[in-house]
Amino acid sequence: MAARAGGSGTGRREGAGRAGRAGLVGLLDRVAVVALVVGLVVGLVPGTAGPAGAAPGDSITVYSGRNEALIKPLFDQFTRDTGIEVQVRYGDSGALASQMLTEGGASPADVFVSQDAGALGALTNARLLAKLPPRSRSAVAPEYRADDGTWVGTSGRVRVLVYNPKLLPDPPTTIDEVVDPRYKGKVGYAPTNASWQSFVTGLRVLRGERKAEKWLRAFAANEPKAYASNAAIRDAVDAGQIWMGLVNHYYLWQKIVQNGESSVVARNQFMAPGDPGGLVNVAGVGVLKSSRNKKAAQVFVDYMLSEKGQAYFADSTYEYPLAAGVQPSVRLPSLAKLRAPALDLSDLDSLAATQELLAETGLLTR
């Protein structure tokens, strides 16, 4: 289309002098008219063919803060198994939450699939999420769902210390040992990573602002090495460039599954019970109050919590399944045994304050 318009423009321009110039005006006029007409047509046609026109029960719109590469196969599998079409809008969990907060009751979304609990908590606070039925709530342990039953966790991830046993045979088990001067310059972290920021938010909630800041200042004074991602930290630890790093548990397993356990040096250290460094965060799902297709939306939530959905998370992301009795697909200590710090995950919605604190302590930007 573009090429054709360009082509006719070039043809017009061949004529010299006045004819050529008049032709150009004609071209501009025509482009404008075509643009208007096409804009209307393009706009209206999908409007009638889209979700609004579909028979109820056939199709739902999902706003997904989880990455397409990760989760699309599960959505496709859901459609195959239930016959319900899924229209997915991918974005950052936070931006999508802001979009829904702005849309209010007029949101086209039926379901929100979030990368973390904070974004779901923000929608709960704005009273945009519907209460899920008892079967969804009871599917998941109380600490991994909203108190008022407006969202449930679908998979869990644990903050761990990934370490190099050759360089560090006896790794710390608390974050307070991590800031020991012995480890100066040997610790990696990912300043812009959402899970790192959730950990800091958890630290603030668990220990209070003053103590959290104190720990962060000690951490900063120990000259930690900043990386762009958790995967980069894992690789640096594995290669012996640093001794340890603060990451989520599954990054090590991605590498082990890909390369074989014998060729990976790095190991995970799970933190001592109750230590803020061992925070468990969840990805979760909620149904919009404004959904006009709550029945299909609920089928979707049920599917996420079903054995099939949970097995998908276990097998493809190496996260902790949270429901249906599904076990992790890799060797992980059970969540119950970890005794992660007690924390209301909805409280993790104060990320903005965390970012300000990180900026002040010089840990967010350089």
Next chain:
Amino acid sequence: MSAPLGPPRRRPPVVLVLGALAAVVVAVLPLVYLVDRAGSLGWSAAVAELVQRRTVELLWRSLVLAGTVTVLASVIGVAAAWLVVRSDVPGRRFWAVLVVLPLAMPSYAAAYAWLSWRPAMAPFPGTVLVLTLVAYPYVYLPVAAALRRLDPAQEEVARSLGQHPARVVVTLTLRQVRPAVASGALLVALYALSDFGAPALFRYEVFTFVIYGAYNAGFDPTRAAVLGLALVLVAALVVVAEAWVRGRPAYARIGSGAPRRQYPVALRGGRPVALAFLVAVFALGIGFPMWRFVYWTRAALDRTVPWGEVADALGHTLWWSLLAAAATLVLAVPVGVLVARYRSRLTTGLERSTYVAHALPGIVVAIALVYVGVTVLRPVYQEVPLLILAYVVLFLSLAIGTVRTGVEQTPVAQEEVARSLGRRPGQVLARVTLPQAAPALAGGAALVFVTAMKELPATLLLRPTGLDTLATRLWTFTSESNYAAGAPYVVALVCFAAIPTAFLSRFVVDAGARLGEHRD
């Protein structure tokens, strides 16, 4: 003190006024939303939000960044334009396309490329490097067009009076294109203020950090609205400063006779230096990032690239950008012509107001249009027309500046002749003014086209559910650090952006030249 070239005061055609009003309404849409949202907080709370130490500090850092980038981009843009249009540097036509191409490179993609090579690159220099190299075409384009249309007579007179050629360039040529430099620099400054991708990747904390933070981490559109308004105020100051720098537009030819043909200035011994400069700008702006992405694409080829998906995304990208360019031009023409031909405080004010939204980060405009979509334009919410409207809001000022400069540089005498022969103002506009400014109009449209191709934040929130552009596909992969899978989309983006870019440079450089030859 009437405008030097402006005709005696008369009423502009109604079509123009209505068109301009429509453009202004569109441009200030986000502002209406921001004021409404910030107002819901209560004004005292909104002010308290702003006067925090960190907010003020970051606003200052943003200004320093924007200032540095604007100066550097202006120097590069003007130098490149003069070399390509007026000098005998080898391969001028070739360079005319290549130097505009960095416009197609998303700032976040360029930043990825640099950081993948040198992860420890320092934040401020890194951000300045990337923003300067992707933004200098904003200066290059209007300046190249202006240089092409200059009547060389004055320069020849100066030279014949014994002035050194370099002195002629600095004292005469550059002075004559000052309005073009200023309008380009304004766009660069607003772009540098509003960009989030490059500073975020280099971790250079600027004001857009807190705005994005308010949406993405704070889930607080109201706070973001307050912060967005602060940026609008800063942008208003920048816009005023530009008007002051630009001065009065009085450089169209007057008097009898036709402009003479321009002959390229011989660089002599300076040719290798000039060539090295263009090569360096190209190598840093496009060559290096593209080399990284092609390298990753080759790595990805082992795992098969989903060409069908690339083609789909490419189709949407080209089609939506084309619609955006056409729609933007339709609204930009009335404003540009009005302010060039019927200059008054009112018309200038109208034009200036369209620039302010350009300083807003994409996500602010996107959320504003989400609000407009769900409240008044429900039938087209998350459909193509609303997305196009978002592009128009974001990029209107790109086209207006180009149109205005183009019209200002065409002599008003022919219009007056047409009027005196009984043509109505509308006919004069369609038959005389616009054809004369055609290169500038095409340039404005192409500029919007290329810029819309790489737009990300608004596209993510407003595209029809389930459809992708090259930029959104790229985001899918880079947001999980999968450069190899994202690389083919960058390569496609830059390659296809070369089409409007070539179109752009042909109009800017060739059309002017032909016009000159034709009249000679």
